[in-house]
Amino acid sequence: MSEPAVHTPRVFSGVQPSGALHLGNYLGALVKFVALQNRMECLYCVVDMHAITQPQDPRLLAAQTREIAAAYFAAGVDPEKAIVFAQSAVPEHAELAWIFNCVARLGWLDRMTQFKEKTGKNKERASVGLYTYPVLQAADILLYRATHVPVGEDQKQHLELTRDIAAKFNNDFAAPDFFPLPEALIEGPGARVMSLRDGRTKMSKSDPSDQSRINLLDDAETIAAKVRRARTDAEPLPESPEGLKDRPEADNLVGLYAALSGETPAQVLQRFAGKGFAVFKPELADLMVERLAPVSDRMRRLMADPAEIDRALARGAERARALAAPILAETKRRVGYLQT
C-alpha cells in the first residue's frame, strides 16, 4: 500500500468505561458523534484498555464497557453507519501503541497535564500505563488514519501529542504523508462542562461528589435536585455573555442551557436577563430532563439485552480490524520488522 497524498476524511473517538457517563461526556462527545456519522466514516470505540490504566474492578469492567456502548446507541449512534467496538477486541491498537512508544519522547509525555492532574503527588505509585496513556490514544486514532477526532476540550493536549507522533513517524520512516495529522473537533458550547459544585473545575467521572455532575442515568428528581443545589452567585443574569466574565458558575449554567437548547449563550441571556437563579434553575432542570430522559430510557432498554450489545460490538470489531490490518502491516514494514 502506498501513502495516500490526501487522506480520506475519517472520524475516530473513544470513551473510557471507567464510571458513570455524565452530561460533559454527552455534550462534549456523544452529541458530536451522532452529528458526524451522516457526513463521514466514523469509528467509535469503548476504550477499555485505557480504563485499566487506573484500578478497575474486573467483575464490573465488561458491564461498564457494554454500558458505554449502550450510551452511544441511545444517544443516536447507528451501528449500521458508524463502527462501534471495544478497544481490547482489536489487538492492533496495542501493537501500534508499542511502535509509538518508541517514537514518542519522554519529554513530550512529561508535559502531559492530565497525567499530573490524575496522579498529583502520587506519581511514583501510578501505573506505567497511565503515563503512556496518550501514546495508546495516538495509536487508536492513527491505526485507522483518522483525520478528525470529536472530543471535549480536556483532550486537546492529547491530540497535539498525536499530531507530534504522526509527524515524527512520517519523518523518521521517510513516509511524508503516511499518517495524517488529525484535527481535534472541539468547538461547540458543550466542549467544557464544569462541575456543579465549582465552576473552575471540569465535570468529571472521578469527582468524589456525585452532586458535582449530572449522570446520564440520573432520574428527573435527582437532576432537579442537583441543579437546585448547584453553586451560583447572588447576582441576576446579565444581558450579554460579557457579563458572565468572572462568574464561572453562572457561565457554566448558561452554557449548559445553550448547549441543550441549541441556542447561543447570547440568545439564552436575551430571555433570562435580569432574572435570578430561582427562575433560571427550574427551567434549566426541565430542559435537562427533557433532553436526557429519552436517552437514559433507551440506554436502560438496551442494557437489558447484553447479548445484543455484545453482538453489535463483535460486528464492529470485525469491521475495525479490516480497516486496521493493512495500515498496521504497512507500518510494520516501514519500521523494518521481518515480513512473515
Ligand code: TYM
Ligand atoms: P473520557 O472517557 O474521559 O471522556 C470521554 C469524552 O468526554 C469528554 N469530556 C468532556 N467534555 C466536556 N466537558 C467535560 N466536563 C468533559 N469530560 C469529559 C472528553 O473530552 C472525551 O471526548 N482519553 C479519552 C478517551 C480516548 C480517546 C481516544 C478519545 C482514548 N482514545 C482516541 C478520542 C480519540 C478520555 O479519557 O475520554
